[in-house]
Amino acid sequence: MSEPESPLDQSLDRLLADHRERAEQRIDASALLQRVRQSREHEAAIVASIRLPQPPSSGAAQAETVHLAQPNTAPRRAPQAFLPRWLPGAALAAAVLLAALLAVRTSGTATANASLALRDLRSVHLGQLDRCYRVQYTPDPRYWDESNQLEGPSHSLLWTRGDRFWSECTIGELQLRIGRQRDGALWLRSSPQRGVEFRSAPADLPQEVALLCAANSLTVPRLVEEVLADFDLRAAAPADQSGAAGLVVWAALKPGRVHPVVSAALLEIDSADHSLTRLVLWMVRNGQPRGTVTYTFLESGRLDESQYELRSHLDEDAPIEQQQFTPPEQLR
Amino acid sequence: MADSPRSDDELDAWIVATIQRALAYAISLLGNRTEAEDVVHDCYSRLLARADLYDLPNDGTKLLFKAITHACINHTQRRKRSIEWQAAEQQSGGDALADRSAVQPPQQAMLHELEAAVDAALGELSPPQRAVVELRSMGHSLLEVAEMLEISHVNARMLLHRGRARLATRLRPFLQEQVK
Numbered sequence: 001m002s003e004p005e006s007p008l009d010q011s012l013d014r015l016l017a018d019h020r021e022r023a024e025q026r027i028d029a030s031a032l033l034q035r036v037r038q039s040r041e042h043e044a045a046i047v048a049s050i051r052l053p054q055p056p057s058s059g060a061a062q063a064e065t066v067h068l069a070q071p072n073t074a075p076r077r078a079p080q081a082f083l084p085r086w087l088p089g090a091a092l093a094a095a096v097l098l099a100a101l102l103a104v105r106t107s108g109t110a111t112a113n114a115s116l117a118l119r120d121l122r123s124v125h126l127g128q129l130d131r132c133y134r135v136q137y138t139p140d141p142r143y144w145d146e147s148n149q150l151e152g153p154s155h156s157l158l159w160t161r162g163d164r165f166w167s168e169c170t171i172g173e174l175q176l177r178i179g180r181q182r183d184g185a186l187w188l189r190s191s192p193q194r195g196v197e198f199r200s201a202p203a204d205l206p207q208e209v210a211l212l213c214a215a216n217s218l219t220v221p222r223l224v225e226e227v228l229a230d231f232d233l234r235a236a237a238p239a240d241q242s243g244a245a246g247l248v249v250w251a252a253l254k255p256g257r258v259h260p261v262v263s264a265a266l267l268e269i270d271s272a273d274h275s276l277t278r279l280v281l282w283m284v285r286n287g288q289p290r291g292t293v294t295y296t297f298l299e300s301g302r303l304d305e306s307q308y309e310l311r312s313h314l315d316e317d318a319p320i321e322q323q324q325f326t327p328p329e330q331l332r
Numbered sequence: 333m334a335d336s337p338r339s340d341d342e343l344d345a346w347i348v349a350t351i352q353r354a355l356a357y358a359i360s361l362l363g364n365r366t367e368a369e370d371v372v373h374d375c376y377s378r379l380l381a382r383a384d385l386y387d388l389p390n391d392g393t394k395l396l397f398k399a400i401t402h403a404c405i406n407h408t409q410r411r412k413r414s415i416e417w418q419a420a421e422q423q424s425g426g427d428a429l430a431d432r433s434a435v436q437p438p439q440q441a442m443l444h445e446l447e448a449a450v451d452a453a454l455g456e457l458s459p460p461q462r463a464v465v466e467l468r469s470m471g472h473s474l475l476e477v478a479e480m481l482e483i484s485h486v487n488a489r490m491l492l493h494r495g496r497a498r499l500a501t502r503l504r505p506f507l508q509e510q511v512k
Contacts, residue, residue, distance in 0.1 A: 007497055008500060008507065011507050012469075012496055012499055012500060012503070013468065013469040013505065014508060015450065015452070016465065016466065016499075017337055017469050017470070018358075019446075019447065019450045019468070020353075020360070020466070020469070021358060022360070022447065023356045023360065024352050024353055024356040027352060027355055027356050027359065029351045029352045029355045031369075032351060032355055032369050032372060032373060033347065033348065033351050035346070035369070036347055036351065036373055036376045036377075036380075037347070038377075039342075039373065039377055040380060134367075136370070136373055136374070138377070138378065140381060141378060141381060142382070142485060144380060196446060197409035213506065278370075292374070292377060293372075294370050294372055294374065296366060296367070
């Protein structure tokens with residue numbers, strides 16, 4: 001249906017269109033383009049690698065995984081190499097050897113840079129400064145059937161200091177606060193009248209609580225310890241051509257390693273103060289991609305110590321429940 | 333469902349062709365470049381995850397702008413802090429707008445004034461009003477806009493009418509120039 005437009009409306013549309021065109025010309029989207037491309041490549045690699053160490057148990061699940069892998073994971077086919085027949089075998093071997101050496105050297109340097117950057121990052125985040133991040137979890141539409149609200153899209157404001165955190169999460173219509181206090185206990189507050197402390201080891205927590213914490217509140221020290229332990233690291237050139245952005249570190253699971261909830265990570269580290277400016281986590285569960293979590297730095301400051309304690313988020317007379325979990329066999 | 337899976341190159345070409353406009357649109361709705369990048373990245377990721385279901389090079393742009401519109405409106409509604417467009421401009425690392433403030437020939441000064449006025453006027457609209465006005469000025473029909481925002485045609489028309497009326501009041505001097 002076409003709408004009759006007055007000359008004033010047409011004039012306004014022209015004004016806005018010109019304005020938008022000028023804005024488009026000013027904006028440099030190359031950093032974002034690089035991020036989207038790297039994401040695609042990484043996603044494809046993750047889906048491919050997930051299929052190898054953890055083959056699905058049922059035939060149906062296997063069929064789904066194979067189907068998923070096809071459109072995105074097909075590796076870019078290298079152009080067919082036509083080698084002249086006269087090329088001596090020794091020269092070919094030397095070329096291959098040289099290429100391999102160069103590749104190892106480049107990749108070794110990138111790995112070393114990344115490891116150093118993450119050590120600096122960890123050390124900076126162990127300090128006493130409070131940092132606030134916006135955290136967004138977007139489930140993979142292929143695997144979220146919308147039946148479990150806890151696994152649906154969520155967004156949070158996360159405050160961290162060292163390994164402590166507290167986060168205000170909105171998951172669908174659910175509003176929760178979660179945190180980890182000075183003594184290491186995780187807590188969850190569903191209303192000012194109801195708070196629960198979890199005294200169990202992280203591995204013993206119920207799967208939903210563990211996933212909720214992993215998706216909404218990964219602190220940098222904990223992340224770096226896990227990333228350094230089980231992931232291959234690669235430092236990439238800064239995505240921002242202006243040089244404003246710092247180092248970009250890609251982390252992917254080492255071959256044969258399995259992490260219960262994270263399969264890969266992208267970290268953007270401020271080159272000036274070595275703090276985390278952006279983090280993207282690719283979540284996985286039961287060998288299937290579950291979605292991505294994006295942490296974006298908002299501000300730093302000083303919060304009152306008590307903000308990390310459950311008590312300060314409850315009414316004065318509200319009781320605190322203590323919960324201890326015995327892990328089910330399959331999670332051990 | 334797409335007839336045949338698109339090649340990596342075709343999808344990449346589609347991303348390259350749309351990303352600049354998508355980012356500019358998200359920045360306009362959110363007024364913050366960092367948040368806009370996150371939203372646009374997220375929308376691409378979700379669409380690309382379903383590249384086997386959609387014919388992105390042909391139908392993807394409308395889907396992309398629909399996803400960005402929803403994400404930005406949701407984002408704005410829950411955002412606690414409001415950052416002005418001007419702040420985002422500074423954050424984006426100094427652009428042509430900022431550069432123009434040095435030595436200004438009269439035409440550039442007028443352009444600068446126009447840019448600031450349009451930014452300020454758009455900033456006064458509610459996110460849905462801004463989305464409708466912007467999508468309409470991109471050439472989408474009102475029916476398409478209503479579909480993209482998942483609202484009724486009547487509602488879309490009302491948002492457009494109110495948004496335009498407000499812009500027209502704020503930008504009257506520039507519009508009169510243009511009509512002349």
